[in-house]
Amino acid sequence: MYGNAYIDPKKANSSLVDGENPEKLAEFEARIARGEKIEPKDWMPAMYRKQLVRMIEQHAHSEIIGSLPEGTWITRAPGFRRKLALMAKVQDEVGHAQLLYNAAETLGKSREDMINDLISGKSKYSNVFNYPAKTWADSAVIAWLIDAGAIVNQLANSRGSYGPYCRALERICAEESFHLKYGHDNVVFLATGTSKQREMVQDALTRWWPPIMHFFGPSDKDSVHSETLMRWKVKMASNDDMRQQFLNMYVPKIWDLGLTLPDANLKKNEETGKWDYTEPDWEEFKRVINGGGPCNAERLAVRRTAEENGQWVRKALLKESETYVTPLS
Template sequence: MSTPQTDPRYEEKLAEFEARIARGEKIEPDDWMPDEYRRQLIRLIHQHANSEVIGALPEGTWIPYAPTFKRKKALVAKVQDEVGHGLMLYRAAETLGKPREEMIEEMLAGKSKWSLVFAYPAETWADVAIIAWLIDGGAIVNQTIMATGSYAPYCRALKRIIYEESFHLKHGFDMVVTLAEGTKRQRDMLQDALNRWWEPIIMFFGPPDKLSVHTETLRRWGVKPKTNDEQRQIFLRKFVPQILDLGLTIPDPNLRYDEENDRWVYTEPDWDKFFDIIRGNGPMSKERLAVRRLAHEEGRWVREALEATGIARQLREAAVAAPTSSVVA
């Protein structure tokens, strides 16, 4: 436990901790860290991992329907990546002391949140294209910023995730362009999907700074290097021109670029709706958790069967008093 009350050298350690971050150094799992830093990081990385694992579901439902070999393999690979990102992120949070079993059970019990965009249905094949392009595009904006943060295991995971996301973005953009240059029906399907996903994408970056409990300490500690509004602006600056380039219209009459303040102006979403959704009342919130709970239950016999063999435990005991020959010359 390291709080001002319980640790006489708290101030000194905090100064060294903050100096290290200011120098651009990373914090490793067994470095000293304030409890608040640990708590905020566990909450944030836990939610990020949940979002990856739940995020696999809307696109996952479309895998059996993918219409060509390339799309079919790519969609399996993309959803697989998201499960892999969940794995790496749960691991990053585990290094802060929270076991994966706990994190998964809290998610399944609705006690730990995940990104609201996955509480929306993927109604058509064009939804899969928009998700892969704009939701993954938003995720990359967020992850690239978080990768400049201070906690080393999270940054190492993000480095790998960002590399894999580069495929997601190109794959999504390729799908969107294919629909945009396709038949009238394909173009309409694409525009219709964009109309449904635009508000969730704006909400993806979280409530505006004036609403969110974003503190200066989180920025100084490298837990959250940029605010929600800053990230949203980076997304809009990059993607609005590209969307318009494809001949699509963005379903927000107020969307315009404010030259003077160098920022995109948009219709403020209904943030009460946002908070209601992340509390579990989105159109597909219950459905997503139900699918994840079913998968978890149906897999229990597999987890328990191989846990029973417990070979790993025997290996650990035998490890220290082992023969002198090296297995890995």
């Protein structure tokens, strides 16, 4: 589960290619233009490597942190069917983290360094996971709509230029599509269930709508268009395009279930064919990304505890005679 990578405005465009060998750069760009994939041992501009590490790493962190809000509902899931499905789903998310850390490692940063950067707060993860999953219905809404959003983003990125990331994403998308079916089924049962169940799911949806709108990142007019990153097929679709695609696919489905969304301006504009909506509070988005969300501290504390408690295990497994090997991807 993952939203769009947050691109640092200070690092945009021309500075990405400063100091690169122009011939190698031209060949690299020509390969990408021809639709070829870049593989770990191939030449690549330093900033391409850096941006990709950051993006894949953020994605991996999102999977592992994302397993926490849903994971708390595994032990509470009502009935065998839901319990087994949710266990498998959250296990998939942890498996995605493993695949993605491997893909990022092919670019030269070790998993350990990435996890250290996560728990120190240096690297980011998707903002949505800094909100609490208060009820069982929250876990259903996450599984349906956050995973749906992730698929929109990841399908776009799977057509990117870096081979190991694309291959990881193809597998991830296949699994996410099952999550989405599970989440949808779960929401349908709640939305068509008892009044208590309907109330739970409506409440969850209302609370999750702003984070879902934030999920694809700031509006295009306020975010940096990184033409170079687009040309290098690191960034594959604009934030607004992905948000529109998501709204178009899922708002009708939500309304079909008799559920409402907390935005009176949300409607499809028949002239433009696009969805009109109230811009979500982007100040809040920035506040949460910078650590001020309701669960940032808790999520990192849990992760830190897990790392600390597991340290003796990792230490015991380390053999001095063995050297670090970059994983295959």
